[in-house]
Amino acid sequence: MSNLSFPRPRQSEVGERLRAEVREFLDDFDWRGDPQAASVFGGYDPEFSEALGARGWIGMGFPQRYGGGGYGLVERYVVMEELLAARAPITAHSVADRQSGQLLLRFGSESQREEILPHIAAGKSYFCIGMSEPDSGSDLASVRTRATKVDGGWLVNGAKIWTTNAHRSHYMILLCRTSPASQERHAGLSQFLVDMKTPGIVCRQIENIAGGQEFNEVHLQDAFLPDEALIGVEGDGWKQVTSELAFERSGPERFLSHLSVLEEFVRVLKSQPSAVGARALGRLVAHLTTLRRMSRSVATMIADGQDAALHAALVKDLGTCFEQEIPEILRLALQAEPDPNASDAYRAALAHVVLNAPSSTIRGGTKEVLRGIVAKGLGLR
Amino acid sequence: MDDETREMLHETATSIFAEGPPDLWEVLQSVGIDKALVPESKGGVGVSWAIACELLGIAGKHAAPVPMAEAMIGHWLLDIAGVEGAKLPTIAFSPPLEPVRLSRSGNEWHVDGALVRVPWGSSCTHVAFMSEGPAAQLIVVARDSSGVSIKAGQNLAGEPRDDMTLESVAPLAVVPVPFESNSLLAISAVMRSALMAGAIERALELTVDYANMRVQFGRPIGKFQAVQQNIAVLATQAAAARAATEAGSEAIDDWILGVEESLMRSVAVASAKIRTGEAAGEAAAISHQVFGAIGFTEEHELHRFTKRLWSWRDEYGSEAVWADVLGESILCNESEKTLWRTLAPTRSSLDIGATR
Structure with a gap:
């Protein structure tokens, strides 16, 4: 059985100073995000992203020569949770900041790093992630999009789906096959840094049940990628992807994306006292605060160079199930019909959460897949 | 240390x-x-x-099967009260609406009232408890004092939980303490959470071992995804219980150092009992499900853990009691701060230095 104990999260003095600074910045910044339509992922606002970049709060972990602040992961975590808790519009740069930048830093070539990372850190370069395909969701190793070697580069053919913000990203990190599938399922996969302006790439937006338009289907037809677009070593794609997922799964976005409805719930209860409401709030806060500690603990592990893949899977499962439970608990504690167009902020936020709830336990790894990972870590299977 | x-x-x-x-x-x-x-x-x-x-x-x-939590807190309280030489001190509470009555004639104190479900009440040598009210007093009574009568009882796990009646008992000590009387409840709740977190971890270990060993349909039941998924949930509950307990115990240390003002208003303390109590119920249910009929027998050791979990989650306040406390304390907060900023206060570097 693997060690499933979570180390005590580390408090950092620098981080706590940053927390106060970020709060001041958020209180002063004039961002007119539409609070009622506050998306699960926050709004998309390049102006905000650039202002944040100017403060040095994107790519915080990049070395200074790439435009980063040389901060540790624990400090970055503080900034992330403050932005999420305030529902700041971070969607434009968040994938680049959280995943793609880290990936390039670890596996990218020197010229990729020099060219891209400073733009990410400035809040000017946005990424999407081309992993899922119409026939490859949870079973990621079965991707069929193919890059075929040609003179001076690669020709890519295939289709990606559920690619968040592909239509307004500058780059995609593309996972595809560079050699045919063999017995070793995870071999023969590679990742590329793809300029979204490359001829042969077409995005089609897909609307979700909550009215969000972030999803895309991306078709790649004879899209030519130069040799320099390959990330790291050919055939290392799987290794790169799995290391990336620990970042995707461990973050505060896995339990803070529905905080807005809790804030509104508190506001209502303060003017309309209810014993049932207070009890529901107490229970939800107990879950929230415990999840936060576990998530910070994972950040501490990653910062210390420990393998946190199993811990991250566990926290994501717990966090997303909690998020999904929020509307079910609230609706029984306070009578209110969810309505995205309601002028009452609580009802609008509730509608938003009800409609987005199904996605929590799907994106970033379904709960079944995550529990499979945990079971394996426990020594089952 | x-x-x-x-x-x-x-x-x-x-x-x-x-x-x-x-x-x-x-x-x-x-x-x-x-x-x-x-x-x-x-x-x-x-x-x-x-x-x-x-x-x-x-x-x-x-x-x-030992009074470890009670004796740890008991000795800590007796030290504050200046009572020496106790072999086995325990802690106690009066029923919520019937606080013990403390009276004084001349230089002599007398205490009357009931202490309910006192852990190891029959075998203890001393019992420490608090009087209610704004000027809380810590009271220590020797079990063999005249006027103490005991009716033995036990919890689901067979741990002694004895009712004590005090009739004009002369206490060994009555000392004012600089904290709210229900701080003792908060401390006891965190200590129960710690015991629960340990029992849940053991239930998980036993369950994983059994699932790997028990063969049905030609393979260990741990190979079945339906079983794996349930045990994975059990593991998440164990991890959450541990994390919540650690946070609660650190909050007591912060309180002792003066960083945390009130234990009853501490988010971490209430969360420890709420989260661990909830995990206890889920963990017990899943482990029994995996063990099937054998786990339902008196002979099997599983119930030593699950019966304790079913008892401990209701001792010193169930999840509901503490959820009320936590919810009300957040809602009573007059400030305009958001929920988030209440839960994640900016801490001065001084505080960080003091606690870590």
């Missing part, structure tokens, strides 16, 4: 519990576990509450 001492305490406790000698409690007392929270200068070990809770986790993991 350096890491080495902490490590040594862990090893000592683990090996004693694993061996489980017939005179377990005497052995634990001989190494000073019961006085772990008493300062070294007073003959104790002087551990933090966080470490005390880790030791309780080990006790919970072994379903040890």
Whole structure:
């Protein structure tokens, strides 16, 4: 059985100073995000992203020569949770900041790093992630999009789906096959840094049940990628992807994306006292605060160079199930019909959460897949 | 307390519990576990509450039938009260609406009232409890004092929970304390959480071992995804219980240092009992489900853990009681701060330095 104990999260003095600074910045910044339509992922606002970049709060972990602040992961975590808790519009740069930048830093070539990372850190370069395909969701190793070697580069053919913000990203990190599938399922996969302006790439937006338009289907037809677009070593794609997922799964976005409805719930209860409401709030806060500690603990592990893949899977499962439970608990504690167009902020936020709830336990790894990972870590299977 | 001492305490406790000698409690007392929270200068070990809770986790993991939490808190209180030489102090509470009555004639104190479901009430030598009201008093009574009568009882796991009646009992000590009377409830709740977190971890270990061993339909049941998914949920509950308990125990240390103002208004304390209590129910249900009929027998050891979990989650306040406390304390907050900024206050570097 693997060690499933979570180390005590580390408090950092620098981080706590940053927390106060970020709060001041958020209180002063004039961002007119539409609070009622506050998306699960926050709004998309390049102006905000650039202002944040100017403060040095994107790519915080990049070395200074790439435009980063040389901060540790624990400090970055503080900034992330403050932005999420305030529902700041971070969607434009968040994938680049959280995943793609880290990936390039670890596996990218020197010229990729020099060219891209400073733009990410400035809040000017946005990424999407081309992993899922119409026939490859949870079973990621079965991707069929193919890059075929040609003179001076690669020709890519295939289709990606559920690619968040592909239509307004500058780059995609593309996972595809560079050699045919063999017995070793995870071999023969590679990742590329793809300029979204490359001829042969077409995005089609897909609307979700909550009215969000972030999803895309991306078709790649004879899209030519130069040799320099390959990330790291050919055939290392799987290794790169799995290391990336620990970042995707461990973050505060896995339990803070529905905080807005809790804030509104508190506001209502303060003017309309209810014993049932207070009890529901107490229970939800107990879950929230415990999840936060576990998530910070994972950040501490990653910062210390420990393998946190199993811990991250566990926290994501717990966090997303909690998020999904929020509307079910609230609706029984306070009578209110969810309505995205309601002028009452609580009802609008509730509608938003009800409609987005199904996605929590799907994106970033379904709960079944995550529990499979945990079971394996426990020594089952 | 350096890491080495902490490590040594862990090893000592683990090996004693694993061996489980017939005179377990005497052995634990001989190494000073019961006085772990008493300062070294007073003959104790002087551990933090966080470490005390880790030791309780080990006790919970072994379903040890000993009054460890009660004696740890009891000795800590008796030290404050200046009562020396107690062999086995326990802690007690009066029923919510019938506080004990403290009266004074001349220089003599007398205490009347009921203390309910006192852990190891029959076998203790001393009992420590609080009077209610704004000027809280800590009261220590010797069990063999005249006017003390005891009616034995027990919880689901067979641990003694005895009702005590006090009739004009002369206490050994009555001392004013600089904290709210229900701080003792908060401390006791965190200590129960620590025991639960340990018992849940053991339930998980037993369940994983059994799932890997028990063969049905030609393979170990742990190979079935339906079973795996349930055990994975059990593991998430175990991890959450541990995390919530650690946070609660650290909050007591912060409170002792004066960083945390009130234990009853501490988010971490209430969360510890709420989250761990909830995990206890889920963990017990899943482990019994995996064990099937054999786990439902008196002969099998699983119930030593699950019965304790079913008892402990309701002792010193169920999830509902603490959810009320936590919810109300957030809603009573007059400030315009958001929920988030209440839960994640900016801490001064001084505070960080004090606690870590």
